[in-house]
Amino acid sequence: MIQQLVILGATGDLTARYLLPALGALRTAGHIDERFGFTAVGREDWTDDAFRAWAADQLDRHAPDVPAERRRDIVTAARYRKADVTDPDALTAVLPHDQPVAAYLALPPSIFPATVTALYAAGTATGSTIVLEKPFGESLHDAIELNQLLSDRYPEQNVFRVDHFLAMATVLNLLGVRLANRVLEPIWNGTHIERVDIVWDESLALEGRAGYYDGVGALKDMLQNHLLQLLCLVAMEPPVSLGDRDLRDRKIDVLRSVRPLSLHDAAQRTRRARYAAGAGIPAYVDEQGVDPTHHTETFAEMLLELDNWRWPGTTFRLRTGKALRANRQEVAVHFRPVPHMPFHGDVTATPNVLRFGLEPESVSLHLTGTTTRGDVLTPLTLAATPEPADLPPYGRLLLDVLHGNPALSIRADEAEESWRVVTPVLDAWAKDLVPMEEYPAGSDGPAPR
Known part of the structure; x- marks a missing residue:
């Protein structure tokens, strides 16, 4: 050590x-x-x-x-x-x-x-x-x-x-829930999962970080690294072990399977925006230290698809934003609707959702049941709060560094593949093929399309 x-x-x-x-x-x-x-x-x-x-x-x-x-x-x-x-x-x-x-x-x-x-x-x-x-x-x-x-x-x-x-307790718990439960692994694929939302929405605004943030923006700060890492853990094939080689090999498989975005695709499947004044927060361009000519985004979204056997037809939505109405930091796995509804009358069932809350840490499964009458559907939620982590994320990372365990670090080829995924988006944005939208600070973000 x-x-x-x-x-x-x-x-x-x-x-x-x-x-x-x-x-x-x-x-x-x-x-x-x-x-x-x-x-x-x-x-x-x-x-x-x-x-x-x-x-x-x-x-x-x-x-x-x-x-x-x-x-x-x-x-x-x-x-x-x-x-x-x-x-x-x-x-x-x-x-x-x-x-x-x-x-x-x-x-x-x-x-x-x-x-x-x-x-x-x-x-x-x-x-x-x-x-x-x-x-x-x-x-x-x-x-x-x-x-x-x-x-x-x-x-x-x-x-x-x-x-x-990668060292957050619920992120690691995502692997445990997914890989250690027979009830989930057989349906962890595009046949049963319609989309996965990987979201890091913050109510915090710039908070004095203009010196760093204005030269980077939401896409590079969050999506290119953090959220793509979460995508890898959600979508990868089960590794032989959680050793550094096995785990990182499976992660790189996911990044290589991301369907490349053309400039046209980027214009259709990505969004960028920055916050305007609202909720007592000044507009981003008026924040101290911000250069408006940088055209820095505070909100970014990508819709990705994977070209492999496991995930045909599943959309992975990666989204992050600052100065939003509420914090929402989660991985939400949305299952497809059931193919047939046997109940009488005009009844619908909300598709099942498995949510992994990142901050605060939580796991919940949203199902549909019936009332005591047996013919009226009602939502059911099974929720759990994981045991508190023995170390904060940076504590876990430092411990791995001191012990020479690289399993939770990013390998050279993985770093390059992450940039390959977002480079067409950066190019499309640089050519102004994707408009810079605005949303009031304290809102839910840009209006839905």
């Missing part, structure tokens, strides 16, 4: 809100102990004590459930170094060289190549791992070049392209 973590770009929001709380959770659960240490690398001219004071404040704010003593353990384990992360000499001075490290790039994707090059030149001990946050590159071309750069320097098993969605 790796005992040294180096966070490059350690004074940002990712470290504050996710990585520090994840370390606190790992310490609380006994996965790391007093032998563990981490080096925080940033541009600020801070001392160790200044960083530790900042880290303590962030843990108090974002991880109040972590016992105070364990929070202090994490703060005490930290040291801070100011360095240019693209300068090999600067990184040589801050990297431990007597033991393997996990080098976590909590950085903008645009400087991944320069940082990877600098890390390699600085020298990392045998067994070290490189951890990259999404999005992996900014285009298919970027992803191919970055993969080549990484493969020239590090073995694939030492490269972790992380997506915390």
Whole structure:
């Protein structure tokens, strides 16, 4: 197990809100102990004590459930170094060289190549791992070049392209419900499932993230990585095991089976929009730090189909949006209607839906039954709340990184295939073949077509 973590770009929001709380959770659960240490690398001219004071404040704010003593353990384990992360000499001075490290790039994707090059030149001990946050590159071309750069320097098993969605408890539970229940697996196909909605709607608006978001947008921020990963888990063939090779082979099969979208298809099967003023929220173009000439979308939707034996005729709808009326974060599996209704009179049955709530975590199955009269249909819902996860998603990811288990990380070919799926959409949008719609903040999004 790796005992040294180096966070490059350690004074940002990712470290504050996710990585520090994840370390606190790992310490609380006994996965790391007093032998563990981490080096925080940033541009600020801070001392160790200044960083530790900042880290303590962030843990108090974002991880109040972590016992105070364990929070202090994490703060005490930290040291801070100011360095240019693209300068090999600067990184040589801050990297431990007597033991393997996990080098976590909590950085903008645009400087991944320069940082990877600098890390390699600085020298990392045998067994070290490189951890990259999404999005992996900014285009298919970027992803191919970055993969080549990484493969020239590090073995694939030492490269972790992380997506915390894959470590969410309900996402993992989706695999359990689907693969471990005989009642579901025989009907998990296009014969019985009409469509699958993979949705991440947020009531939150920009929340001060213009510096990142305005150069990325909803399609790259959410659909290209997070929601396509969920698509893979929903649609893949049952793997031989949940080991990294078997699981990732089946995921890549799904991405390769996505029917390519022509420019015409993209115009018909995708939507983009951004929020206008509403519900006390200013229009996106009026948010501080936004450049209206970027034409950045805050809502994106794709309708995809898979060309394989399992999923003929099933539509997969991937949707995300900001500043919407309500949070809706779920995978909803919609089954086809029954072929014959034996009840008398004008009765209809709502098709069955299996819902996996992502935040908050839940599982529910929506069925149809009858009243005591026996001839009046009524909805029935079977609901369950999964056991709370022992670790937050970033805690699970960090634990896998430290143990060298890449099952929940994204393989090189998978990263490229994800970009292949969305590249025609990006091209169609760049040519204005898909209009930029608007929706009032606080609404349900663009009006239905």
